[in-house]
Amino acid sequence: MKKGYYGLSYHYIRPDAEKKQFPRLFGNHESDFIEHVKAYQKHYHVLTPEETLQYSEDKNYEIPGHKEGVLITFDDGLNDHYRAAEILSDMGVKAFFFCPTCFVDGEPANPIIIHYVLYKFRVSGFVDLYMKALEACGVSREEHGVSYNASTDDHWYIIKVLKNKFKTVFKADIARKVLLWMYDHGLKKVYENPLEVMHLNEQQIREMAAMGHEFGGHSHTHASVALHSYDKAGFQKEVIRPQQILSEITGREIYSISYPFGRKTDSFTPAEMMARTDKFKLAYTIEKIMNKKDTPALELGRYMPTSRDSADDILSMFKQIKQNTIAGYDQKLVLNKKDSE
Numbered sequence: 055m056k057k058g059y060y061g062l063s064y065h066y067i068r069p070d071a072e073k074k075q076f077p078r079l080f081g082n083h084e085s086d087f088i089e090h091v092k093a094y095q096k097h098y099h100v101l102t103p104e105e106t107l108q109y110s111e112d113k114n115y116e117i118p119g120h121k122e123g124v125l126i127t128f129d130d131g132l133n134d135h136y137r138a139a140e141i142l143s144d145m146g147v148k149a150f151f152f153c154p155t156c157f158v159d160g161e162p163a164n165p166i167i168i169h170y171v172l173y174k175f176r177v178s179g180f181v182d183l184y185m186k187a188l189e190a191c192g193v194s195r196e197e198h199g200v201s202y203n204a205s206t207d208d209h210w211y212i213i214k215v216l217k218n219k220f221k222t223v224f225k226a227d228i229a230r231k232v233l234l235w236m237y238d239h240g241l242k243k244v245y246e247n248p249l250e251v252m253h254l255n256e257q258q259i260r261e262m263a264a265m266g267h268e269f270g271g272h273s274h275t276h277a278s279v280a281l282h283s284y285d286k287a288g289f290q291k292e293v294i295r296p297q298q299i300l301s302e303i304t305g306r307e308i309y310s311i312s313y314p315f316g317r318k319t320d321s322f323t324p325a326e327m328m329a330r331t332d333k334f335k336l337a338y339t340i341e342k343i344m345n346k347k348d349t350p351a352l353e354l355g356r357y358m359p360t361s362r363d364s365a366d367d368i369l370s371m372f373k374q375i376k377q378n379t380i381a382g383y384d385q386k387l388v389l390n391k392k393d394s395e
């Protein structure tokens with residue numbers, strides 16, 4: 055089996071000083087992240103975004119040093135990513151940053167509103183604000199309301215129920231309206247400039263591009279691209295325009311996208327994407343597969359490190375992903391054989 059590469063999808067990279075606070079809500083910490091990157095550099099070739107494009111497009115291109123590769127990517131255009139970009143730059147690594155673009159309208163992306171409302175108001179405060187938002191936005195509280203008792207209810211369960219409302223139960227425009235109400239009436243009351251706390255700004259993006267990092271699309275508001283059946287204008291606004299926005303800020307061609315939420319149901323197949331646009335050369339999901347020469351460039355996999363993952367955990371995850379990928383290939387071979395018999 056020829057060599058391939060593993061994609062990684064990071065989100066929050068928080069300062070170590072916050073380690074004891076909300077360890078599960080806010081992803082990885084800086085020192086852990088640095089350990090991860092050192093391990094990738096020791097055992098793999100860390101690919102630049104341009105090298106991954108070359109890997110997919112040029113069949114003669116092989117990963118340098120006869121090694122397997124690792125590609126580091128970040129989703130959601132979080133303010134943390136500026137610091138992450140500096141750390142990587144110091145370590146000689148270039149990464150992909152997939153960035154929702156609604157910040158240019160002065161608004162944060164959907165899941166980031168959820169994270170920060172939970173962070174600032176805890177689950178009970180979130181539920182209060184949510185119930186008020188339903189009322190204000192004319193959404194049925196009988197149908198969509200939730201109740202939460204901090205001493206008896208499992209807060210992880212209620213968080214799951216709420217996230218699911220915004221992602222799949224509500225239509226995209228209703229979800230957006232309710233979340234922006236919570237942003238205006240919750241986060242704007244406790245932060246002077248919440249957008250700057252949550253997301254990268256244009257200046258930071260320009261500087262990160264100057265460090266040699268690449269940007270890619272992640273939709274405008276972080277809505278599931280495949281789950282909502284966008285019409286042409288909706289698709290243009292949510293998926294195509296972000297490319298133009300990022301291109302104008304960075305002065306570079308934007309040729310990649312990572313699907314928000316990234317599961318199969320959130321992502322187009324390569325054929326479905328090609329039927330809508332030919333503007334993307336690379337598209338990343340969160341399917342746990344090793345990306346190989348015959349992996350479609352519009353259906354590349356990534357692993358999302360959890361907040362508990364050590365460098366060793368991720369290295370053993372890579373081994374497991376490789377095994378699964380090989381098993382998948384064997385199955386395909388068997389099927390092909392059956393077909394021809």
Ligand SMILES: [Zn+2]
Pocket residue numbers: 129130272276313314315
């Ligand atoms: Zn995302």
